Amino acid sequence: MATVTFLGACGTVTGSATLLEWKGARVLVDCGLFQGPEEVERLNWIPFPFDPAELSAVVVTHAHLDHTGRLPILARDGFAGPIWCARPTRGLARLVLEDAGGLQEEEARYAAKRGYSRHAEPRPLFTRQDARRALGLFRAVDFDRAHEILPGIRLTFRRAGHLLGAASLEIRAKGADGEHRTWGFSGDVGRYGVPILHDPQPLAEPLAGLVLESTYGDRRHPSDDTRTVLGRVVETTFARGGSVLVPSFALGRAQEVLYHLAALVEQGVLAADDVFLDSPMAIRATELYRGAESEHDDDMVELIEQQLDPLDPDRFNFCRTPQQSMELNDRRQPAVIVAGSGMVQGGRILHHLKRRLADPRHAVCFVGFQAAGTRGRAILEGADVVVIHGQQIEVAASIHDVQSLSAHADREELVRWGRSLAAPPGRVFLNHGEDPARKALEAALAAEPGWPRPLLPLLGDRVDW
């Protein structure tokens, strides 16, 4: 027996999980949370289709919750084996999973208080304690080095861009016919030429099978220059005495925004003292990004050598305490305030919006994807009023969207990544994308010389290794 079973992120972009089984060994690649509409999130409560105690090992491609968020459940339900990851992933995973455990506990307490749960005593999906148990199983290893994770099963991490520590995987093991073969798992592939991190690297070995993400398989990212667009928003807003609010994800995006703001400071567009990073989680992630020197690309290394490190905590104002955040309320001079959450569903950005959204001097600059049903999407689509903390707030500030900042490769970049492989893979499976995206990528890859037509697995589909 040597099989691959697709257990998540089939026709969706969340809940990544793929089970690899051999006689006597079971390895799970990613164990992500399902996120989004209620019917999708309900999948998190369904027990795994295997006994977690019988799993030999887990491999995670990167720290994002949609790839790691069910690890605490796995650990709570009996899994005690190693969780392999690339070295920088462990620190980010700690931030992400402990935070998620805390939020789950908070939601359960809130549901109990309001009595809206069907359960007499609503329980959290997992607790902070469960998260810590999972984090204790992490084994962080270097990129580009083969590791024998189980007898006869060899794993190599390759850099995928996308997020600090994000990896594509090569896994080499025997098939049912006794032949050794290598499969590739792309994880989430980042964009080429983005700041701070190295570009996505190709998998080196010829692949019998490839499981490839397809998030933006039907998209082409605009080629606008992020820095120019951001600079224009800052200039026009500051000129009329307003501030720029940037709702941002704490991991990855916040650091990229700081990078561009640092360059704008060098160009004289704004002063470093006008920039505030108002998110404790983003501040901790920034420290991890800064400390991961081996992951910095040439431009970043050069900036650090010139004493222009964009992530230096002394460069901009980092608001660690609620007090520091609240002091921004009284600030009269223009400022750029970067705060979470990225889709304006919670976090400190809500306080700043409550204060400034109704004033046309100010601006809101979105730098990330705004999912349907979020407050961010409503503002972006021109809502006149939004409700924040039960209060109706008029939207009078100017609204901007910098679309070129994305953590995911678009179709052309995914094809480029595919072309960079040693040879066309024997078989290709597209996951981590909604169906229009995977179908568009399927067509693009099928047209590549030597490539097989990709398959679009459904939840629960099983194929031979």
Ligand SMILES: [Zn+2]
């Ligand atoms: Zn990701």
